[in-house]
Amino acid sequence: MTQQPDQITERARPSFEPMTLDQVFPHSIDIEQALIGRVISDPTTLDAAAAIVEASDFFSVKHQLIWTVLTELKATDITPDDRTIADAFKTKPEAERVEDLYIYELMTFAGPARQVEVYAELIKRAAIRRAGMTAAQDAMRAFQSPDNTLHEAIDAAYTALRKATARNIKSKSISFARSIQNAYAASEQALTRKAIPPDYQSGIAEFDDLLSMKQFRKGKFYIVAGRPSMGKTDVLLHLAKRFSRQGKRVKLFELEMEESEVSARLASAEMRTPVDNIELGNLSDHEWEEYTRLVANADKYMLDIDDEPHQTMQSIETVCRAEQPDVILIDYLQLIDVKIEKGSNRERAVSEISRWAKTFARQMQAVLIMGCQLNRDLEKRQDKRPILADLRESGSLEQDADVVIGIYRDDQYNPSSAEPNTMEWILLKNRGGAKGFAKVYYNAACHVFGRLGSNLPRNLHYEG
Numbered sequence: 001m002t003q004q005p006d007q008i009t010e011r012a013r014p015s016f017e018p019m020t021l022d023q024v025f026p027h028s029i030d031i032e033q034a035l036i037g038r039v040i041s042d043p044t045t046l047d048a049a050a051a052i053v054e055a056s057d058f059f060s061v062k063h064q065l066i067w068t069v070l071t072e073l074k075a076t077d078i079t080p081d082d083r084t085i086a087d088a089f090k091t092k093p094e095a096e097r098v099e100d101l102y103i104y105e106l107m108t109f110a111g112p113a114r115q116v117e118v119y120a121e122l123i124k125r126a127a128i129r130r131a132g133m134t135a136a137q138d139a140m141r142a143f144q145s146p147d148n149t150l151h152e153a154i155d156a157a158y159t160a161l162r163k164a165t166a167r168n169i170k171s172k173s174i175s176f177a178r179s180i181q182n183a184y185a186a187s188e189q190a191l192t193r194k195a196i197p198p199d200y201q202s203g204i205a206e207f208d209d210l211l212s213m214k215q216f217r218k219g220k221f222y223i224v225a226g227r228p229s230m231g232k233t234d235v236l237l238h239l240a241k242r243f244s245r246q247g248k249r250v251k252l253f254e255l256e257m258e259e260s261e262v263s264a265r266l267a268s269a270e271m272r273t274p275v276d277n278i279e280l281g282n283l284s285d286h287e288w289e290e291y292t293r294l295v296a297n298a299d300k301y302m303l304d305i306d307d308e309p310h311q312t313m314q315s316i317e318t319v320c321r322a323e324q325p326d327v328i329l330i331d332y333l334q335l336i337d338v339k340i341e342k343g344s345n346r347e348r349a350v351s352e353i354s355r356w357a358k359t360f361a362r363q364m365q366a367v368l369i370m371g372c373q374l375n376r377d378l379e380k381r382q383d384k385r386p387i388l389a390d391l392r393e394s395g396s397l398e399q400d401a402d403v404v405i406g407i408y409r410d411d412q413y414n415p416s417s418a419e420p421n422t423m424e425w426i427l428l429k430n431r432g433g434a435k436g437f438a439k440v441y442y443n444a445a446c447h448v449f450g451r452l453g454s455n456l457p458r459n460l461h462y463e464g
């Protein structure tokens with residue numbers, strides 16, 4: 001029976017024994033010899049092992065040199081056996097040679113062929129542990145240095161550890177033939193699920209119908225963009241409330257407000273009561289009853305709020321990888337801390353966030369939605385509705401985002417607007433979906449959204 005990597009444990013050493021470097025760093029010479037011995041004896045096992053382990057993963061320098069020669073021979077279509085390996089070493093500099101006797105000796109240590117992948121996996125895991133230990137030392141130096149701020153030290157530690165353990169992420173390469181089969185199967189499943197409502201809808205049917213697959217999608221990066229006081233935060237809170245109430249794990253990074261303010265706004269939207277009244281406790285008996293019920297049922301909302309104002313890309317990623325939320329909302333993008341070189345502008349920082357967000361959404365396979373503040377240049381236009389070009393001074397957001405939702409309220413600019421309490425959700429970019437917009441009922445005092453009927457703004461259909 002094949003022994004799995006997780007079933008193999010390391011023998012603990014008594015803590016009082018003096019430890020050499022060989023003992024401190026995780027490794028197993030026996031396993032390295034068993035793997036290389038098997039590959040030399042049976043070259044057909046090399047491909048399986050080489051797909052897992054690299055020369056630098058071996059602890060022994062001799063084994064690193066031998067593995068390098070093995071893979072070099074394989075690349076030149078020469079069968080790597082004991083003779084071809086010995087001949088190959090004769091062409092190497094003296095410092096990079098391994099004696100013939102040791103190569104022959106390795107064959108006597110060969111493990112069973114069925115264990116090749118297990119050996120390779122164990123060697124790789126030990127290498128990652130060693131790299132992690134080195135990264136931990138780098139992290140310790142970063143925290144010890146008085147030249148680093150706390151956030152700089154945290155970022156340095158995170159970067160070192162992430163780099164050290166990056167090889168633990170397996171390649172997701174797939175052939176087109178396999179990919180198209182998966183797509184076909186997904187289409188068949190979608191056909192049978194038509195009667196089931198999508199999981200990630202805003203509740204505004206006119207808007208959801210425009211989105212790809214009529215919903216927000218996992219692995220995609222969404223931006224809600226608008227000028228200050230236009231209602232970006234309320235859009236994010238509406239989505240957070242709706243998704244969390246449907247049983248989705250939602251993580252909200254609120255960089256602008258405290259969690260108590262967020263909760264007050266959510267309560268305001270649920271109770272249809274102005275947030276000022278809630279914060280001041282100026283509520284009727286009926287409203288107090290509603291508020292009490294909301295508190296009693298709060299555990300039905302799978303929403304977690306993080307109001308730490310000094311968030312970095314690394315700190316957000318660390319939290320999310322630990323908690324694995326279905327939906328990640330960040331309010332808002334420009335408030336994320338980014339360390340930039342002297343002389344660099346804010347556009348470069350936003351570009352870094354943008355590229356990270358695109359990759360992060362895919363890696364997490366979560367719905368990632370960020371608020372984004374547009375610059376004041378649009379105020380100079382007669383029509384102040386946002387356009388995609390308004391993002392061009394915000395780094396590479398225009399290219400990286402899958403969907404950009406621009407929000408606009410006419411009553412913010414025109415006190416006598418014919419459409420009060422109305423917000424436009426404008427799809428400035430909609431990869432895989434149609435362009436267009438939806439007019440949405442919005443009560444700014446109560447932070448609540450709903451659908452508008454054909455006769456604006458009377459026919460209100462709330463589907464929060």
